[in-house]
Amino acid sequence: MAGNWRTIRAEILARITSGVWAPGTALPGEVALALGFGVARATVNRAMRDLAEEGIIERRRRAGSRVRPAPVRQARFDIPLVRRDIEDRGAAYAYRLLLSAVGPAPSEVRDRLGLPEGAAMRHVLCLHLADGRPWQAEDRWISLSLLPEAAAADFSAAGPNEWLVARVPYSGVEISILAAPAEAHIAGPLACAPGTALLVVERATRWDGQPVTFVRLWHAPGHRMTTRY
């Protein structure tokens, strides 16, 4: 019985999937398991914590650990920079600026960021292509109150994403995934019929509580986000 925590984890998981410890069952305490496996309690703890993070088991002080009756399925998606995403798939990345303006934002954008009416924002509409074919349309709004230099930034060669990443290191984010029909100004660039069902990712970013940017990413028809585990 090897003493590494992955082995312990695998062994515990095996006993769960094989039915030795059925869903709802209370697992032995950490001390008991450590003794049984012949390892330190910290090692068992590491394994159990991992199982808990994945939603396999449920842990509570005093009450002990138990197998989750109904597994909380979790899907974790990586959302890299579009450029990386495309290049990682072995395709050639290309970028095209479609629209650039400064002005007041529509209410739906303001609401998502908690901005007052009439707040000036930089608005950018651009297109990311993979091997010359439309991959993703980006509808970007940047608050000028926190990033006034965004008003004059040049987005003709590279997207606002890379510009922002270099300026706003790490921040609070709210991500939504939804389906929406292609609006007129999106259908054109994405080369699809208006009304086509598209996968949309919305992201509202804050830095230190201040609204920074809101983006709506329209993926080309047929796009799917996939994860395995």
Added chain:
Amino acid sequence: MAGNWRTIRAEILARITSGVWAPGTALPGEVALALGFGVARATVNRAMRDLAEEGIIERRRRAGSRVRPAPVRQARFDIPLVRRDIEDRGAAYAYRLLLSAVGPAPSEVRDRLGLPEGAAMRHVLCLHLADGRPWQAEDRWISLSLLPEAAAADFSAAGPNEWLVARVPYSGVEISILAAPAEAHIAGPLACAPGTALLVVERATRWDGQPVTFVRLWHAPGHRMTTRY
């Protein structure tokens, strides 16, 4: 300087967001940090591991840790049982069986599970409602080679999900999220026009390498999956 790992983590994060350690920068080694913070190395390790899991920093043996130049944005979504999801939102859950059959599966389903042509499957189409309104349509296929008793299972009162959870404890899963127009047999139950853009979650489940079930979950119009961090 408190000695808990969350404090250490927060302090490191603060130095990153504040620009003390810019993206791409190499962080001090664990020993140095432990000394600086006046804690054990294991505590620093715990904090750094957490930051690495979230994609904030990058760790490699010998090379050390560095701030990720381009943050790998991660979105983690919980996908609970529909019933729980609806009840957690304070709505009344209801269930309706729409179709139940046994027969060969279409090729698109077989492909996702790696099943041979003509393989018999249990097919169930059902509807989940929140406060009486359509919430999600479930198009479910269950392989009879691994679960022959599924042929005779009764899904008139409760959905196949809960039936499966009790039988196939924990297994490998592939999840996809996509947008699709409402097909004719889906639009009716969901009370929307055919062609409406819907958010679809597909899930292919395997147990010990054996295909178990494939499900397509059609969410009602306007549904969005959201996560914050």
Added chain:
DNA sequence: GAGTGGTCTAGACCACGCC
């Protein structure tokens, strides 16, 4: 109150990757 998980410590050895 007592038991369980949560965490910290101090020390040690190992494995991997640069040099």
Added chain:
DNA sequence: GCGTGGTCTAGACCACTCG
């Protein structure tokens, strides 16, 4: 090689919560 992160140990104290 040799330094860095990865992990394990043995022991300890704490915090929460159930009975």
